[in-house]
Amino acid sequence: MFLHKIKLAGFKSFVDPTTVVLPGNLVGIVGPNGCGKSNVADAVRWVIGETSAKHLRGGSMADVVFNGSTARKPVGQASVEILIDNTGASSGDKRLGGQYAAYDEISIKRRVSRDGQSVYSLNGKRCRRKDVTDVFLGTGLGPRSYAIIEQGMVSRLVEAKPDELREFLEEAAGVSKYKERRRETETRIRHTQENLDRLQDLRDELERQLQYLKRQASLAERYRILKQEERLKRVQLSVLHWRAFSQELSEQDGRVGTQEKVLREQLAEQRRLESLVETQRAQYSAATNEFNDNYRAVLDAGAEIARAEESVRNFRERATQIQKTLRKEEEASIEAKSHLDAEKNSIETLRQTLTDSEPALAESQRIETRTAREHAEAEASMQEWSEAREAIGLKVTDAMQAVQVQEGRILHLRERLANSGERYVRLQKEQDKLDPRGLQQEVQDLTAQLHEQDAVRTRAQSEHESHQSTVQDLRQRIRDIEDAINSARERFQEARGRLSSLQALQQEALGKGDGAVTDWLRENHLIQLPRLAEKLEVAAGWERAVESVLGAKLRAVCVDGLETPVSMLPDLREGSVTLFDVNGNPGKTIESPSPAGNASPSSPMGQGVTGAARLATKVSAPWPMDTLLAGVRVADDLQQALALRPALAPGESIVTPGGEWCGPDWLRVHRGSDPTAGVLPREREIKNLSDVIRTLQAEIDDREAARQTALQTREIAEKKQSASQAGIAEARRIHATLESRLGEQQTRFDEAVRRNQVIARELAELREQRQQARSNLTRMQQDLEEKIALKDRLISQRDAESAKREEHRQRLAANRTRWHEARDNSHRLAIKLASVRAQYDSLTQARTRDQDQVTRLEARCEELRQTLAEMDAPLRGLEIQLDGHRARRQELEAVLSQARQQVEKLDIAIRESDQKRHAIADRTESDRTTLEQMRLARQEILVRRQAIEEQVVAAGHAMATILDDLPSDANEADWEERIGVLERKISRLGTVNLAAVEEHAKQAERKDYLDTQHQDLVDALTTLQEAIRDIDKETRTRFTDTYEKVNIQLGVLFPRLFGGGHAYLELTDSDPLSAGITVMARPPGKRNSTIALLSGGEKALTAVALVFALFELNPAPFCLLDEVDAPLDDANVIRFRDLVRDMSDRIQFVVITHNKNTMEVVNQLVGVTMSEPGVSRLVTVDVDSAAAMAES
Template identity: 35%
Template sequence: MSYLQGHEGEDIERKSYYEEQLERDEPELEILEGRIEATQERLEMAQDAYKEWQFQWQKYVQESSASREASQVAQAKIIQFEKSVTRLDQQQQHLRENLEALDNSEDVAKAEALRITQAQTEEQISLVETELDQLREKLKLNQEARDQQGQSLSQYRAALDQAQGRYDSLLEMQKRILKPADNAQEEWLRQTGLDASKPLATYLDVQRDWQSAVEKLFGPLLTGLVADGDQFEACFLHQSPQSNYVLKTFAFEQANTDVNPEIQLQKLTDVIQLKAPLILPAWVQGVYLAQNTAEASHARVHLKPHESILMPDGSWSGYGWCLMGQGDERPGLLVVQQDLDDLSTSIDALQEQVAQVQEVISELKYTADEMKTQEVEREMQLQELLKKLGHDGKALSAIEAKAEQILLQKQRMEADLRQNQTQLESELNHLQQCRGEQEDAVQIMAEYEDKRRELEDSQEELQQAVTMNQDSLAQDQDRARLLAESIRFASTSIEGIDRQLDRVASQSQHHQDRLAQLEKDLAEAEAEQVNIDNLPLLLEKRKAAEDEMTKAKDLLEHHQSLQSKYEKNKSQAQDAIDKLRTALEGLRIQVQAQQSDLEHIQHELNEFDVTLDQLELAVPEHAEENHWRRAIADLERKVQGLGAINLAAVEEFQTQKERKVYMDEQYADLENALFTLEEAIEKIDQETRERFSTTFNQINEGMGELFPRLFGGGQAKLELVGDDILTAGVAIMARPPGKKNTSIHMLSGGEKALTAISLVFAIFQLNPSPFCMLDEVDAPLDDANVGRYADMVKHMSEKVQFIYISHNKIAMEKADQLMGVTMQEPGVSRLVSVDIGEASKMAAM
């Protein structure tokens, strides 16, 4: 420790010495640095002045040399231009003589006359073509109108046939209802003069809501024949024969027009319109109409003996009596007569429409024939005009070819003359310019001689100033370098002494800490010396405890193994119990369902008064429930399909049978044609599938090859979307470098463009076209992708000519030919083309 303290005192003394040296040298160094900076500024100024002199001297040398060379060149040019002016003057005189010898005024006059004739012929052709187009358009419209009218005619005829068939069916039904029962009744009708009379139903027009009620009210009276007075009396002279057919005659009687003021109901006569001047019987005037039972009950108390109330269902009641309506669903005479009248009106209207459409079709056909005749005439006229136009065109072409040759010669001569004149004027201007340049060069040479003497005088002064400043700067820099080294050494020494002092302090602290630790260790060692005698006994106890702990661990592991085994068995037993419970619950549900079905079946058997034993004996041995259920459903559908009984069904059946035979023949023909067509379609589909599959695979391979070249890696493929290859869509799956495989919709704009380019180029590889135009395809691409795109176009151009529009310099550099559009004047565009190969050769030259 004392040694360390002695060295520490020496270091402190040396540090004080070096600090005093720093305080002495640093101010002197600052003074020298200021003086060096001032000297450097003066030296730089002197050097700049000398450099400026050197620049002026070099400039003088160059300019004086250029002046001498310019004078010599101007003299040589003057001699050359004088010779060129003489030669151009002689050429100009020769061109004027040759130009005066050319004359084509006669050919120009002939060509102008032919052009006028040709223009007139073209105008006539245009007029004829316009007329032809108009005629053809009219013919087309006429044909469309005829087709439309034909469709309308077919529709009207179909509607007319349907209405006529319905009318004939209803008329036949009416005849069967009114037909006499036998020949005796027909003879009686003839004798009484009633064979031409019509039944009362044909003279009545009843509102549809009340037709059924009036049918039931009048009953047999509707079939009664309307007779005049003589016929009515004759009915009593000739007794009607006995038969099931009961004929009631009807006479004209005066109607009772009394009105009951207590009853506010509509009368029967209000819903009946007579088609002839008949007088209904008096009792009809007393019939009122009620819409429901409440109205009838309210009015019944006010009825007079000859009055009654009729309801829509046919119920008829009077003063103290009532007849309830009967449900007869068959159409009556009034309904049939009303339908016959409506159908007759519809048939008349349809016949009129058919006649009108036929007339329109005839007029359209006549007009079409006339237009076709005009079309043939115009086509012949057009052929004649075209022939004349071709003849005039050949004559005009010959004259124009000759005139064009003369014109080209004149243009060449005039161009040569203008070029000669321009060149002559240029040569004269150059000659005058060269003479002026020679005079200027001589004058400049005299001025530069004075400048040379001034520069030589200033050169010596500038060199002395530079040398003096350089010497002074070198002395100051040497002294400053010595002082800087002395200061640097003192600073370094002080830093070393400081580090040494820090190290000594650290070592002293370390020794003190070590001493304290040794004292502590010594005290602990003295305390442990007491317990060393009991060490063997403690070791034996530790060994016994370890043996007991090992046995306890083994027993614990055995019990844990048994517990795990028991838990596993318990889990398996619980799973088996759960399965049995699930099966039992399912069986219970099935039993309940079967019990419900059994009760339902027993209920149905009770409704039909059949026991289960009887049913088991009647059912076949191999009967199935589903089979019998289907049979019952089919039978119910058949019963429902029968509907109401149609009296005219036999005749309708025969007609439909004949029509069915005809339709079956047509159907067989259609089946054969359809079979042939389906075979052709199947063959076409098969060929289409094969060709599409082959083409799809080839394009897919091409795209898989081109995609990495455009992207610099990655992969892409086409996938069919759908099971049927004929109707499936096509999805593009692409994976650019460093990205996941995704559809084209998830890509950026540039990636979409490159993917589309790879697909298009793959198609062109499979089926090259004469040319392909690409309109600013590289717009969304960066420079790297534009380069790959342009290289791909260059590669593909071996088989396909590409024309692409671009504003990108990289794409332009890859092209073989450039075509640009410029606008030197507003609204005036000009096309400029550049051959890149030729331009490169010219640039190399």
């Protein structure tokens, strides 16, 4: 098996589909640095299952996908496929067996997208990563194996600690699986010991519980007996109650009958009285109707009288009201006339007052107009003076403000000059303190530390991803193992169930269930002997034929001689048994058909059917079967058998595969149930199922062991993952701290540079500003002097104008006083005149109204006198009608009195009859209530008696039986006393665990089971300890052998690579099971004690020698070397290449190199170029063909 082709597409720099053809056993891959040579090695490692991005020189699995270049866009997925030649053309035999042995070429492909999800394919079919790794189990190939050697692996080997170096040797020796099994066995021992301890605790606790439960069970039994007796007594007491209720029920029936008779008599009397009351009520109704008619007539007469009286009263009241109104109107007319005279005198007086007041008001108004004009002139003069003085005052204020503003400006400018001077000094001091160069150096130091921490964080991240990938792989592996275990267990349970069913059917069919015969066989120690059917092997298809011929003989017990069993037959009382003497026909064992054996041995003439085989040829057994199958031939079907029947010799018969059996003059065909039917196929299936069960059990055990191993490995990997996660967190914390410090320091540096520049600009600006401020200060002081002179002149003018103010004020006050006096006098006269005019107008209007009122009152009085005269005649007519109505009502009242007396007499009679009816109804209702109560009491007695009957039946007793068993003098009091005694006995028992008996039995059974388990665990612990010793012995042997072989190979390869010297492996301890390994190397002319003292090239050669020594011990089909010769000089490279060339006769080498000496020995060169930036391409050269072409 060797690597034939590598197909890449989108993988790292191989963006275009590329095929690397490897036709020989020594192929070189060359090219300049950075062109993508090592990507070929990464592709092989990746496609066979590598899951750690760190080992692929990436940060994540998505980094293997081409990420674009200056001229190309990124691609979405990457794929790698390797084609492996499995014909054995180079190695002489096929390295892959099992299900892959039939394939001449095996294809393994892996595809990944940018989301990091990988898809594996095996021979074009999608598969799991586990399926891919399983292909290379035992071949030395794997993503982390020594078949792919790179400089990193060499350096790891050189720098490995003794314990780490031991792991390489253990892997080559195959000891790692033993160590894993030993760890698993130790874990099992620990778990078994823990289970033993827990089991012993359970047994001790169970023993204490059993003692306690035994006492409780005894108490529960005593409780059960007393409770059973109590229940019986209670049932008997209930029966006594039933008997008492039955007697009480008979007495109650008599009382109910008597009460029913009394109730019937009361009901008859009640109905008679009700009939009498109805008759009286009819008479009362007629008398009442007559009384009502008379009463309505009296009421009508009264109403007529009331209406007449009302009319008379209304006429009289109206006349009285009219007379009162007439008197009031006459009085009002007299009063109105007197008001007219008074108003006439007042009007004359007011008219004279108006004539006198109007000239005085005109004179006062003229004086007011003149004084108002004089006052206005004085105010105008005062206003002119005020405006003049205010103008001068404003000028003075403006001048003073201008002086103050100028003084403030001068003061502010002087303060600015002082502040700018102080700021100039502060800025100079601040500029002196700034140190940008020192801050820049600190920034550079922190940047270098941050880069170093980035590398540390990247390494920690890669290590964590590697551990994470390992944990995920282990989890998937555990899930796969658990799925396989569950599947195997399901098949195991199904097979075991099927086997149990078949064994039960087989025992029944073979008569092992016959009790008498089985007992006889067991008593005579024959029960363990096999039945005949269990020892027969019948050719496929002929089972029914053998069953038809042998029939019940298949149940026969196979014995070694009949003498002893026959002597025991008198002990067999019933049943039938068949015994088969296995030594009855010695010297003959039928195993296969004989060409000349067609004649039946029982045929007296030795002749019979020709061409028909004997049935005995279809049967194989540990002993001869001729005596049972003698003379029985076989035919393919019934027609053939019947056709051959005439040729049968005496004593011969012929049978078909379907079980039809015929002789010369007879035919037997059985259709239906037969106890022995299917015995032989069932026996074959039982044996097959037993083999399947054993195989499945072994598979389950193996997979359980693998699961435990994977669980332990996962636990270790998870601890490493947690540790790496903590390392990442610490690296991130340190990185964040450095970033923060760098950011702060960079900010401080930037701020210092910026501040230095700002200070320089400000200092220049301050110098210019101070020069300008000084010139401005001189100019502003001159301007201030001019403003002060102007202010003094304006203040003098303002003081002169202020002296005229009192003259203007006095003249304005005198004019204002005269104007106010004239205005008040005019106002007073105007108000008085207006008041007189208003009174005059009001009196005039009132006199006119009073004259109109007098005229209306006189007309009203005349109208009322006329109305009183017209009302006398109607009033006399109404009084006559009223007297007639009163006489009619007296007549009707006499008739109504007679009708009322008749109604009252009938009412009294009805009340008397009704009282009698109510009395008898009350007695009837009382009797009915009493009867109902009696009936309810009877029903209650009946229900309680029925309830007792149901309770007795529910308790599992019969009423008649209990009544017969009760003594004749039994009474309820005695039985209640007996029940009380039983209750006290039960109470004295205290709390009773009724389930103690059953619980004691269960716990005893559990105790036996735990005792058995304890012994099983002790035996298992002994077995595991023996297994530990065996594993240690095997590990010591294999490790020692491998150690010696690798030492020998290292001793051979080291001088070859160095041109002399010697090297060997040395154990750090005397115990091979725990000792570490160190490499002792002494190049020619040197006496170095360890490999650590060698130079870099010597270390690399020593590591190569050790790797090749391991490789020679367990060589893989091919080996991929990635620039292993890089640190070697020319002489060492030549020795290295010669060694590779010699080993290439047995192993396929793919060498990635820069060295020309190495290139000389390869058969074919594959050049990797990068003419397009970021994109790798191949150039292939067959060296032998090129050399031949050059020679020609």
